[in-house]
Amino acid sequence: MIVTRERQSQALTMLHDAIATAVAFFGQVDPGLVNGQETAHTTLVTIAFWLCEHITVAEALVDGSEPALKNGTLADLNRTACQLLGEEPPEVLVRQLPAQGARLDSLLQRLPDWHDDFPIKQGGRASTVEDRVIGLAVSIHSQIAVLRRAALLAQVRAEAS
Numbered sequence: 001m002i003v004t005r006e007r008q009s010q011a012l013t014m015l016h017d018a019i020a021t022a023v024a025f026f027g028q029v030d031p032g033l034v035n036g037q038e039t040a041h042t043t044l045v046t047i048a049f050w051l052c053e054h055i056t057v058a059e060a061l062v063d064g065s066e067p068a069l070k071n072g073t074l075a076d077l078n079r080t081a082c083q084l085l086g087e088e089p090p091e092v093l094v095r096q097l098p099a100q101g102a103r104l105d106s107l108l109q110r111l112p113d114w115h116d117d118f119p120i121k122q123g124g125r126a127s128t129v130e131d132r133v134i135g136l137a138v139s140i141h142s143q144i145a146v147l148r149r150a151a152l153l154a155q156v157r158a159e160a161s
Contacts, residue, residue: 007114007130008114008130011133011134011137012105012109012133014133014134014138015101015104015105015134015136015137016101016105017137018136018137019098019100021140022047022094022097022140023094025147025148026044026090026097027091027094029147031044033147033150033154034150035146035147035149035150036150041086042082043143043144043146043147044094045081045082045086045088045093046081046082046143047097048081048085048093048096048097048100049077049081049084050081050139051097051104051136052100053070053120053121054120055100055103055104055107057118057119058104058108058111058118059107061107061111061116061118062107062110069121069124070121070122071121071122071123074121108129108133113129114128114129114130115128115129118132118133120132
């Protein structure tokens with residue numbers, strides 16, 4: 001089954017929207033905001049990391065080579081993200097997001113069949129390019145939603161005290 005250009009366009013629009021939302025949100029949120037598990041800065045780090053991983057895989061697929069996939073659970077890889085990018089200031093990461101999104105978009109548009117597998121880690125479940133793009137967009141929006149709820153809760157608590 002071939003994914004139509006219209007569906008590709010819809011998936012890419014979702015990704016563009018998620019990245020634009022991330023740029024706007026992380027550009028103004030306190031990096032120390034805690035969502036119960038991690039800070040806004042940590043969330044931004046993992047988003048930037050996974051965009052880079054998607055770019056790396058897309059580059060390999062465009063070149064017709066086997067992607068060099070990282071090994072570990074998603075939690076392990078998120079910890080790796082923090083080790084690699086955790087010292088980067090939030091403003092730097094926020095400025096990089098649009099360029100990462102543009103690079104990924106360019107690569108994805110060069111893939112001949114969006115029904116092909118788009119792996120993101122060793123031992124991960126199979127997923128089509130289309131599903132992976134949509135999944136990345138949904139993940140970014142979900143992480144921001146959790147942080148927005150945390151900010152609202154912090155505001156309510158501050159007003160109540």
